[in-house]
Amino acid sequence: MNLRGVGRRYGFRGPWVVRGVDLDLAARTLVRVEGANGSGKSTLLRLLAGIDRPTEGRLTGRPRTASVPERFPVSLPxxxxGYLVHLGRIHVLRRTVAEARAAEWLERFGAAGHSRTPMSELSKGTSQKVAVAQALLAGPELLVLDQICVTQEPPAARTVAAAKGTSRAHLAALLAAVVFAGVLGTAGTLAVTVISEPRNTDHTVEGSLLAARVAGLVAAAVCLLLGAAVGAPCGRPLLRGRGWPLIATLLVVLPALVGNGSPAKYAITGLVTGSRTGVVQVPGLPLAAAALMAAAAGAVACAVATRRS
Incomplete structure (x- = not known):
């Protein structure tokens, strides 16, 4: 979609709310609009959604669009x-399809328990979940959200992002976990090397402090990559049932870290052996194996998540 010199004002002599907007929106992208209160963000979003028309300029190439306003009326009968099914019928969906999609989106947003709740009794957060669900029923190519994630819990906000691309959301969550674990592992390894002596356990051989730090950091990287390989297929949206992600992780993580053939076991064993002999070997091979396992698990998990979305 393309905007060229787009402007909007209300009334013939009213002040310009937005003016001179030139914007190119590529397909399959996520765009965030930021600005101070009263700067015209909502007006621009209304123009993008086709709810309002520009006073000047051209807007071309708008795809099939759905929007979720900042305020959603809840006083509906x-x-x-029932509201989602009704909207699905307006979108010319068969009743069975509309009912299935309504149930699916309420489940994904954690609001399945409110399916039979009257709209007037829903909390603000739950009514916004319903508003997003109704926008997604017909599979729009462009979804316009106006401050929709401000009052949503993190899982619901993550599901909104996943509606743009489940694989992207899953990969982003996985990378965030790896980065966070990497920071903790690095801090812990450096702290241990600072408070420890560069000698073996018998204090008879002096080792290289630099080699010990590098080996410790690499071993920590091996462990966190294996953790990512385990976590990638053991979380949402692959395992959606309550409690199943935790059970699956507990069943897999122990063999992955200490089982025969585990890169983490080889890396940690190398560190223990180095502490006894004073000669530390950097676990390069386990690092490569763990990286391959994490990449493979992440790719498979993202592919499966996309198929199930």
């Missing part, structure tokens, strides 16, 4: 599920 429907239950949450």
């Amino acid at each position: 429907f239950t949450a599920g």
Whole structure:
């Protein structure tokens, strides 16, 4: 979608709310609009969604669009599920399809328990979840959100992002976990090397402090990469049932870290052996194996998540 010199004002002599907007929006991208209160963000979003028309300029190439306003009326004579089915019928969906999609989106946003709740009794956060669900029912190519994540819990906000691309959201969560674990592992390794002597356990051989630090950092990287390889297929949206991600992780993580053939076991064993002999070997081979396992698990998990979305 392309905007060229787009402007909007209300009334013939009213002040310009937005003016001179030139913007190119590529397909399959996520765009965030930021600005101070009263700067015209909502007006621009209304123009993008086709709810309002520009006073000047051209807007071309708008795809099939759905929007979620900042304020969503809840005083409607429907239950949450009934409202979504009704909107699905307006989108010319068969009733069975509309009912299935309504149930699916309420489940993904954690609001399945409110399917039979009247709209007037929903909390602000839950009503916003319903508003997003109704926008996604017909599979829009462009989804316009106006401050929708401000009052949402992190899982619901993550699901909104996943609607743009499940694999991207899953990969982003995985990378965030790896980065956070990497920071903790690095801090812990450096702290240990600072408070420890560069000698073996018998204090008879002096080792290289630099080699010990590098080996410790690499061993920490091996462990966190294996953790990512375990976590990638053991979380949402692959395992959606309550409690199953934790159970699956507990069943897999122990063999992955200490089982025969585990890169983490080889890396940690090398560190223990080095502490006894005073000669530390950097576990390069285990690092390569762990990186391959993490990459493979992440790719498979993202692919499966996309198929299930």
